[in-house]
Amino acid sequence: MTESLTVVGIGADGWPGLSPNAQRAITGAEVLMGSPRQLDLVPDGSDAVRVPWPSPLVPALPGLLAEHDGRRVCVLASGDPMFHGIGVTLTNLVGPERVRVIAHPSSASLACARLGWALHETPVVSVVNRPVEVIAPELADHRRFLVLSRDAGTPAALAALLRENGYGGSELAVLEQLGGDRERILRGRADGWDHPTGDPLNIVAVRCARGVAAPRLTRVPGLPDEAYESDGQLTKQEIRALTLSALAPAPGELLWDVGGGAGSIGIEWMRADASCRAIGFERDADRAARMEANARRLGVPGLEVRGAAPAALADAPAPDAIFLGGGVTAEGVFETCWDRLPSGGRMVVNAVTAESEALVLRWHGLHGGTLRKFQVYRGGPLGGFTAWRPQLPVAQWIATKKEQAQ
Secondary structure, X not given: OOOEEEEEEEOOOOHHHOOHHXXXXXXXXXXXXXXXXXXXXXXXXXXXXXXXXXXXXHHHHHHHHHHOOOOEEEEEEXXXXXXXXXXXXXXXXXXXXXXXXXXXXXXXXXXXXXXXXXXXXXXXXXXXXXXXXXXXXXXXXXXXXEEEOOOOOHHHHHHHHHXXXXXXXXXXXXXXXXXXXXXXXXXXXXXXXXXXXXXXXXEEEEEOOOXXXXXXXXXXXXXXXXXXXXXXXXXXXXXXXXXXHHHOOOOOOEEEEEOXXXXXXXXXXXXXXXXXXXXXXXXXXXXXXXXXXXXXXXXXXXXXXXXXXOHHHOOOOOOOEXXXXXXXXXXXHXXXXXXXXXXXXXXXXXXXXXXXXXXXXXXXXXXXXEEEEEOOEEEEEEOOEEEEEEOOOEEEXXXXXXXXXX
């Protein structure tokens, strides 16, 4: 392990913007690591070895640190190293007790200062290493948020996504080179965004304006059925809302969505909180592709799609909750799911056919839990009148796995 590892945040204002403490940490280092742009911000005059980041970076970090074992290493980071930065990666790698972090104001802090927005009330979404679609769950009329850009093309990509989702009237402000001599702000609406490609070092502020025809797609479970592409294998809106309520997603938890169909349960589980994770299991290749397309469009491209249960369950990480909506009667699916569910984990099973309902009743007898049955009616035209048309009834079993006796 290196003798000391210091991470120094540096802004677009470069060396003059650093505190004396940060400058001493850099000048006292034997090894300087960072991007070529960051290394160029440090004036000459030091004997430190300068090591530009390789690509890809994260897999190379253990080897880089081992190579310079026993030397004073200083890592340069953009802004606040602990805000979507290399400081988080390094502390996870070697432990927080071995890393000294000297922070600089983050791009989010500087952006809010320029815009007059309250930092603690402003969500920040990073698309540095993720598709731009991850902003979709943030879209709501009058909502404001910041987007950490991947590169100079991000503002135009954001504007296009806003237009596609019915938010063409949204206002964008692209803040470039914050704190530096070349700082500037470009403003415009998504539906008229025609600024040429600018500086790659930018952060984008979005003030949402929803068009009158745009659907309301909130984080509350029960999105409209029309939000999904499907071949009919879709948990309908009302039952979906009740199912997500029973699954009770919490931040950081992992869901298995077994027999995913259109992927609606896993998608809305992940939309509940940015840290929620889900794996969908689907044997039909067309449906699996549709799940991935729905997830990307609805802002959760991290939804993982695997093959058919029970075989595909074998090497999947243990879940916090399981939804069994398809394949209820398939041999071995329930038994494998229940066996892999940890103590305290939750299982929700929806049954539509008489055969699957009979299995649900048997499992309830073996493992306890709660039984519910729903019948939803929707109004529809009947001649010049309105009639109530029933959907298929759904039996639902909710169970929490108890700790097994030793």
